[in-house]
Amino acid sequence: MPWAQMLTNKYLTPARLRGETRNQTASCIWRACKVGGIVFNKGLKWSIANGDKVCLWNDFWLPSGPLRNLIEGPLAEGENWLSVKSFLANMERISFILPHRIVQEIRGIPAVADPNQEDVLVWDFSKDGSFSLKSAYLIAKGFNILNLETSPHQWVWKASTSRRIKFFLWLCTHHSVPTKEVLGSRGLNLDPTCELCGESPESILHTLRDCKVAKSVWKDLGIEEGKLEFFGLNLDVWLKNKCGMTSMYPRPRVPWKILFPQVVWTLWLHRNKAIFQTGKIEEGTSACCIKKGVEFYAIVPNGPNKPRRTQVQVRCLKPPSGWTKLNTDGSVLGNPMKAGGGGLLRCSNGEWLAGFTHKLGNMSSTVAELWALKDGLNMAKQLGIDNICVEMDAEFIVFLVSSPSVVNLMLEPLLTDCRNLIKTFPNHTMTHVFREANGCADCLARMGAALNHDFDVHLLYNPPDVVVDLLAIEKAGTAYCNRLIVS
Numbered sequence: 401m402p403w404a405q406m407l408t409n410k411y412l413t414p415a416r417l418r419g420e421t422r423n424q425t426a427s428c429i430w431r432a433c434k435v436g437g438i439v440f441n442k443g444l445k446w447s448i449a450n451g452d453k454v455c456l457w458n459d460f461w462l463p464s465g466p467l468r469n470l471i472e473g474p475l476a477e478g479e480n481w482l483s484v485k486s487f488l489a490n491m492e493r494i495s496f497i498l499p500h501r502i503v504q505e506i507r508g509i510p511a512v513a514d515p516n517q518e519d520v521l522v523w524d525f526s527k528d529g530s531f532s533l534k535s536a537y538l539i540a541k542g543f544n545i546l547n548l549e550t551s552p553h554q555w556v557w558k559a560s561t562s563r564r565i566k567f568f569l570w571l572c573t574h575h576s577v578p579t580k581e582v583l584g585s586r587g588l589n590l591d592p593t594c595e596l597c598g599e600s601p602e603s604i605l606h607t608l609r610d611c612k613v614a615k616s617v618w619k620d621l622g623i624e625e626g627k628l629e630f631f632g633l634n635l636d637v638w639l640k641n642k643c644g645m646t647s648m649y650p651r652p653r654v655p656w657k658i659l660f661p662q663v664v665w666t667l668w669l670h671r672n673k674a675i676f677q678t679g680k681i682e683e684g685t686s687a688c689c690i691k692k693g694v695e696f697y698a699i700v701p702n703g704p705n706k707p708r709r710t711q712v713q714v715r716c717l718k719p720p721s722g723w724t725k726l727n728t729d730g731s732v733l734g735n736p737m738k739a740g741g742g743g744l745l746r747c748s749n750g751e752w753l754a755g756f757t758h759k760l761g762n763m764s765s766t767v768a769e770l771w772a773l774k775d776g777l778n779m780a781k782q783l784g785i786d787n788i789c790v791e792m793d794a795e796f797i798v799f800l801v802s803s804p805s806v807v808n809l810m811l812e813p814l815l816t817d818c819r820n821l822i823k824t825f826p827n828h829t830m831t832h833v834f835r836e837a838n839g840c841a842d843c844l845a846r847m848g849a850a851l852n853h854d855f856d857v858h859l860l861y862n863p864p865d866v867v868v869d870l871l872a873i874e875k876a877g878t879a880y881c882n883r884l885i886v887s
């Protein structure tokens with residue numbers, strides 16, 4: 401972009417980078433870039449390909465953060481600038497004994513097939529590694545974006561209501577609804593008394609719950625005045641608690657968590673209408689809220705009109721004559737996490753050809769799935785197979801591997817390896833199957849995860865005990881199980 405180039409040429413000069421011109425003036429855009437740059441750097445992580453560009457100790461390339469922050473004490477001479485590449489070539493060469501957990505994380509970094517593939521910088525706070533302004537904003541605000549529950553008002557966006565009402569609730573939790581009390585606290589000189597009842601200051605809680613106008617609506621809906629678990633709570637707790645209620649309003653049946661935000665919003669609207677337009681509160685506020693609540697309940701997913709589900713028979717199908725079928729699966733079990741991959745090749749009569757199981761390091765299940773796919777394709781390659789149909793139960797991976805234009809830096813370099821590998825088969829297909837039809841691969845992946853020390857791919861020339869029975873059932877082709885799918 402031209403403007404980015406202009407800024408780079410103007411400000412990223414050697415003199416400026418050395419700090420010689422520290423107190424020179426800068427445009428406000430550049431000053432903002434410098435502030436944003438700190439946040440940007442926090443989210444940048446290396447995705448390792450050949451490991452050449454990345455500094456072992458100081459760069460951020462492991463899930464837990466820069467290695468130097470995870471260990472204490474001085475490094476041996478010459479170790480400071482060691483690259484990840486030279487470290488991975490010989491992990492024994494460093495003077496530290498790394499903790500088991502970190503070793504497992506390092507083992508979870510896939511080795512790249514092409515030694516010339518360069519490491520890339522990715523944005524660590526998104527699913528596909530691309531930068532997102534939203535996550536950067538949250539980091540700048542000091543939220544732990546890996547665990548957004550630390551932000552106290554996140555529940556608002558999950559409330560069972562329309563976007564407009566969610567936004568209103570968000571304003572309430574940030575004390576930004578323009579009631580007289582809020583306006584007064586911002587320096588406006590006005591009488592804070594509620595215009596409808598004239599009894600108390602017009603706070604947010606007063607308008608939505610404690611004003612006699614609001615109380616009569618709540619009473620219509622069956623909430624008795626003075627009920628402590630309703631009228632005794634402060635604003636934040638009251639909103640959060642009541643938007644999460646699991647009980648139902650009885651007649652007509654509407655979940656309270658849908659009805660409540662509707663009432664709060666309608667109270668606010670009717671109040672404004674009375675004060676600024678009509679001079680009196682409309683009749684039938686509670687009936688109006690119930691009507692809107694019922695409407696909303698009817699259209700939301702999981703409401704009374706749930707999507708129709710139909711039953712389908714799921715069975716493991718044999719490949720066409722002359723084709724070989726590869727099923728793979730990845731599995732992540734337990735705490736601390738144990739990941740494994742597994743898969744098997746079958747000929748067109750359903751007979752076992754070969755299989756593998758692989759203990760993997762610490763990683764997400766998506767990475768384990770991809771890793772297993774790569775192992776399985778490599779195995780098929782070694783066996784000289786030409787016509788291969790690949791089946792996996794991870795729909796997302798099937799989509800990614802078969803859509804070369806979709807970029808996902810987080811899953812590199814495995815994704816590129818898999819895309820390249822599958823192309824080397826003269827005839828290939830790749831399909832998603834339901835978990836029930838991928839049972840043998842699942843057993844082998846679990847077996848891999850449960851292995852103790854070994855870290856290499858175990859090739860299995862004969863089916864292990866864990867899959868023998870299932871294999872025979874699938875070969876016979878008679879068994880199936882039923883699954884409900886959304887139609």
Ligand SMILES: [Zn+2]
Nearest residue numbers: 594597611612
């Ligand atoms: Zn009032």
